[in-house]
Amino acid sequence: MLPPDWLVESVQEIPDFPKPGILFRDLSPLWRSSASTSRCAIALAQGLGDIDVVVGMEARGFLAGLITAQRLGVGFVAARKPGKLPGETLSVAYDLEYGTDTLEIQRGALSKGERVLIVDDVIATGGTAAAAVKLVELAGAEVVGIRAIMELVGLGGRTMLEGHDVSVLWEVKG
Numbered sequence: 247m248l249p250p251d252w253l254v255e256s257v258q259e260i261p262d263f264p265k266p267g268i269l270f271r272d273l274s275p276l277w278r279s280s281a282s283t284s285r286c287a288i289a290l291a292q293g294l295g296d297i298d299v300v301v302g303m304e305a306r307g308f309l310a311g312l313i314t315a316q317r318l319g320v321g322f323v324a325a326r327k328p329g330k331l332p333g334e335t336l337s338v339a340y341d342l343e344y345g346t347d348t349l350e351i352q353r354g355a356l357s358k359g360e361r362v363l364i365v366d367d368v369i370a371t372g373g374t375a376a377a378a379v380k381l382v383e384l385a386g387a388e389v390v391g392i393r394a395i396m397e398l399v400g401l402g403g404r405t406m407l408e409g410h411d412v413s414v415l416w417e418v419k420g
């Protein structure tokens with residue numbers, strides 16, 4: 247599957263960021279363009295049926311998740327780093343491509359049985375998306391799909407997301 251031109255033109259590859267050996271995919275040019283942002287929302291929401299709510303992960307998943315939620319006409323829940331959300335939270339620890347972290351949502355943000363779409367900008371190792379799956383399930387809601395703008399296929403993130411409907415706009419090989 248070839249990625250659309252507007253997406254390829256919207257991504258900058260930054261070597262050795264945030265640390266040596268990481269080729270960082272910077273989507274800032276995408277968000278800088280209203281036309282690309284609209285196309286991205288349409289593409290991320292395409293083919294999805296019955297969704298009650300979108301969950302997006304801090305921080306760049308907020309951007310991709312919120313535009314997808316708007317396009318679908320549903321609400322958005324932010325999965326945040328520890329200590330950012332007031333009140334009681336549900337929390338899951340996970341490994342990153344570069345480090346470890348924890349994701350939280352507010353207790354009560356999702357209702358039991360709600361149909362949830364998880365959205366992030368990039369799937370790398372899959373750890374962040376897998377943590378989001380656990381959070382949604384901890385809340386008693388149902389993960390009906392996982393969407394991302396890019397997937398770094400060589401990192402094998404899909405193995406952590408087996409059994410889920412995962413779809414991305416650009417599968418980057420290598």
Ligand code: AMP
Pocket residue numbers: 268269270271272303304305306307341342343344366367368369370371372373374375398403
């Ligand atoms: P992971 O948990 O390894 O799938 O990492 C996914 C999260 O880390 C996403 O939220 C991305 O924003 C970020 N990320 C990891 N690796 C990269 C990369 N090479 N370029 C851009 N973002 C990345």
